[in-house]
Amino acid sequence: MAMASFPAILRSEWTKIRTVRSTVWTLLLSFLVTAALGALLSLLTKNNFADFRRGALTPFDATATSFAGIMLGEIAMVVFGVLAIGNEYSSGMIRVSLAAVPQRGTLLTGKLVVIGVLALAVSLVTAFVTFFLGQALLGVHRTTLGAPNVLRAVLGAAVYLTLLCLFSAGVTAMLHNQTLALGVLVPFFFLLSPILSAVPRVKTVAHYFPDYAGRQMLTVFQEPSAPYGWLAGFFLCGAWTLAAMTGGAAVFKSRDA
């Protein structure tokens, strides 16, 4: 079967993403929120270290402290994933895209590659800037990249944001509706999942949600309440992402546009 040129599709999808300002802003927002909030909480921790650490069972996790802002920064990353796929549905442009590239699987793969690479690039910058900024503000309580597990946790933060973005993109392709996808994903990650993972009993289920699982990747010292470690968290979050993208591809391929 004749196939459209994949590099051409990547180039085209890259143009689509970079030429809509609102989409690019969500990435910038994710960076700013994660770094600024992390810096603020690192500073607060340094100034109130004794209070914050009273009764703590695990060693102080300077890395996780600097990434405290990721809880909000990830929402912007989720929105980016939704917009990057969903704005084609809201504008009716999807028909133009499919008329240009009728090989739907190839088109969606191209989209996800561009979204994923861009999200990873921004997330890597976010992760390292957030880490170094946070450590600088933690003063004597800081850690270094060379300490055990720290580099893995910083890279884990970048992978976490990227997977969450791709998960959202996949869900949007499944729902083929931008507003619906935002309405489902943002409340889920912003409210539902954090609340559920704090409720007794329910939290054993919530501990297998993609965000909770993925966040295990950026802890240096495993929390006593966590049912599994960072590697299991990575695979679990990755499985969610793969499932969302596969589901999205199945809908994308079969549905009338």
Added chain:
Amino acid sequence: MIELHGLTKRYGDKLAVDSLSFQVPKGVVTGFLGPNGAGKSTTMRLILDLDRPTSGSVTIDAKGYGVLKEPLKYIGALLEASASHPGRTARNHLLWLAQSNRIPLHRVDEVLALVGLTEVADKKARGFSLGMHQRLGIASALLGDPEILMFDEPVNGLDPEGILWIRTLMKQLAAEGRTVFVSSHLMSEMALTAEHLVVIGKGRLLADLPMAEFIARNSRSSVRLRTPHPEQLLDALAAESIPVEPGPQGSFEVAGGDPARLGELAAARGITLHELSPQHASLEEAFMRMTADAVEYHAGPEGAAGQAEEHGTAAAPGGWGTDWRRTRKGAN
């Protein structure tokens, strides 16, 4: 060449396209006519493989759309006016399209100039008027310099200047040897541009013939005569062996008659005439009659359509066809 083979599309229990088979001839403008909701847009989406047929198939130069490599170089389509992201500029919209099909980037500026959007090329589509959206859509269709062009209701919502521009463009494209397949619900519009005609109603093929044949068949002219002395007039016509038929309200009609000759004939015999008027059956009426039959055929014994046949179709077409569109919108 676009070929449809028994193309059928069902949305739920609504049959939008019903075993359509026809070919779009090469190198001419083919008008694709039908009342609103007849299935024209659905057919076009099926041709582009945007919607999947329930049964039947479409081929473009003997290939399915889905296997075309860089399809914008074969066939360019304008489906709906505002299919661009409101936050993206006209130039960037054409840029990603060009990149996706490896079309040389100088084509972007060429088609912008061709449709007259050069000045607003770097403005976001959000601020575009319907006419500008339509022009951007046409620029997208022309981008790959394709052999086949497909326009869905391109004059909808355009001002007279825009309509004239599109008419001229379609003729020019056909003159360059391209195949142009254009849908419309207005016969008068098609009569001016199309060489070939495909008419559908309720998803079914009603006619597939050259425009000249349709006109010859449907635009017979006649002369209507009215007189207080009908016997004298009929004698005079019989003496010249001119066939005559009774017209409305006691008038007479002479098919294909020459008003000057008939007037002179009456004057020569001293017959008073109260009316001597040329009559032209409009193509629009012929088209409506054709599609009204389709309404009647499908509506069966419910009766509403029977009236439509008598009095033209002013009321009927608005009613039918809108139904399945509504269900489809609901599904979205």
